Amino acid sequence: MSEEKVTTDIITLTRHVLDEQRKHKEASGDLTLLLNTIQLGCKFVATNVRKARLLNLVGLAGGATNISGDEQKKLDVISNEIFVNALRSSGKVAVMVSEEDDEAIIVEEGLKGKYCVVFDPLDGSSNIDAGVNVGTIFGIYRVHEDSTGTIKDVLRPGREMVIAGYCMYGSSANLVISLGNGVNGYTLDNSIGEFILTHPNIKIPSRGKIYSVNEGNASFWYPACTEYFNSLKFPPGGKNPYSARYIGSMVADVHRTLLYGGIFAYPADKKSKNGKLRLLYECFPMAFLVEQAGGQATTGTTRVLDIVPTEIHARAPIFLGSKDDVEDLKNIYAKHSAS
Ligand SMILES: O=P(O)(O)OC[C@H]1O[C@](O)(COP(=O)(O)O)[C@@H](O)[C@@H]1O
Numbered sequence: 416m417s418e419e420k421v422t423t424d425i426i427t428l429t430r431h432v433l434d435e436q437r438k439h440k441e442a443s444g445d446l447t448l449l450l451n452t453i454q455l456g457c458k459f460v461a462t463n464v465r466k467a468r469l470l471n472l473v474g475l476a477g478g479a480t481n482i483s484g485d486e487q488k489k490l491d492v493i494s495n496e497i498f499v500n501a502l503r504s505s506g507k508v509a510v511m512v513s514e515e516d517d518e519a520i521i522v523e524e525g526l527k528g529k530y531c532v533v534f535d536p537l538d539g540s541s542n543i544d545a546g547v548n549v550g551t552i553f554g555i556y557r558v559h560e561d562s563t564g565t566i567k568d569v570l571r572p573g574r575e576m577v578i579a580g581y582c583m584y585g586s587s588a589n590l591v592i593s594l595g596n597g598v599n600g601y602t603l604d605n606s607i608g609e610f611i612l613t614h615p616n617i618k619i620p621s622r623g624k625i626y627s628v629n630e631g632n633a634s635f636w637y638p639a640c641t642e643y644f645n646s647l648k649f650p651p652g653g654k655n656p657y658s659a660r661y662i663g664s665m666v667a668d669v670h671r672t673l674l675y676g677g678i679f680a681y682p683a684d685k686k687s688k689n690g691k692l693r694l695l696y697e698c699f700p701m702a703f704l705v706e707q708a709g710g711q712a713t714t715g716t717t718r719v720l721d722i723v724p725t726e727i728h729a730r731a732p733i734f735l736g737s738k739d740d741v742e743d744l745k746n747i748y749a750k751h752s753a754s
């Protein structure tokens with residue numbers, strides 16, 4: 416009988432980040448520690464998501480709504496507390512913005528660090544009771560020089576983020592991160608409790624075959640949006656139409672789009688003039704990742720990462736995905752705004 420080869424050298428997320436840190440002589444190690452805190456939060460949330468039914472963590476938190484008007488689920492509240500507690504005690508964070516907290520959290524003196532973390536602690540939580548994939552989305556800014564950490568440090572364009580990422584809690588927990596030099600994906604190995612590099616240097620295909628949008632809103636769409644999706648469904652010249660896939664968890668829909676290509680959208684429409692998704696902790700981190708993987712993210716007319724938010728829970732329309740697919744969309748929007 417042949418002996419199974421045992422793996423004795425694995426690249427964990429921590430090892431990978433330390434390798435990166437060594438390339439920058441001036442690096443203080445603060446970001447490495449911050450990423451360790453975030454991966455701890457993700458493991459903690461992953462455990463609660465997996466045991467939600469057994470621990471009676473499904474359902475609503477008890478009538479509370481967040482500032483966006485969403486009814487909070489028990490797991491929204493738990494996930495938020497996990498991240499707020501972990502980030503505050505890391506000593507590396509000055510300001511936090513969470514979907515579940517109306518106001519920005521300014522960390523007290525003594526524990527205050529140099530970074531701002533914006534996050535959606537549990538994305539797609541309306542899906543949670545059915546066991547569908549959910550996730551955590553985050554972005555990190557460095558506070559401005561001479562700033563003690565105020566709300567101004569997060570009201571900045573997404574292109575100024577230093578790190579963006581998400582963790583998808585599905586059949587496995589997948590952490591996907593960009594430090595601004597490409598995108599890497601890590602899968603949680605539950606037996607050793609470590610995220611292992613499984614998707615090095617993710618590149619989004621330049622064109623895909625899938626579109627992902629809530630078609631239930633189609634009657635509210637503006638003509639440019641309708642024309643674009645019709646061009647995918649009814650292509651000229653006997654070409655194959657695109658397939659539709661929409662999970663309703665941004666993390667899961669974007670994860671598939673990153674790996675398979677195509678386009679994901681939450682457009683502005685006549686009912687929701689700014690779309691639905693929140694700029695700071697949903698649109699910016701995902702736009703950052705998609706651009707770093709070679710794709711594009713636009714509102715239809717503006718690069719998402721160039722928007723300057725005027726409030727921490729601001730919303731923005733978004734189309735993101737394969738470079739060529741998003742380019743086609745932009746051309747249709749340009750044609751409509753010119754006419
Ligand atoms: O149900 P809709 O309107 O299609 O919205 C789906 C979108 O809403 C969200 O669930 C919002 O996220 P939260 O669950 O964090 O509020 C996204 O994940 C998803 O893309």
Ligand SMILES: [Mg+2]
Nearest residue numbers: 535538539697
């Ligand atoms: Mg969300």
Ligand SMILES: [Mg+2]
Nearest residue numbers: 514535537538
């Ligand atoms: Mg959420």
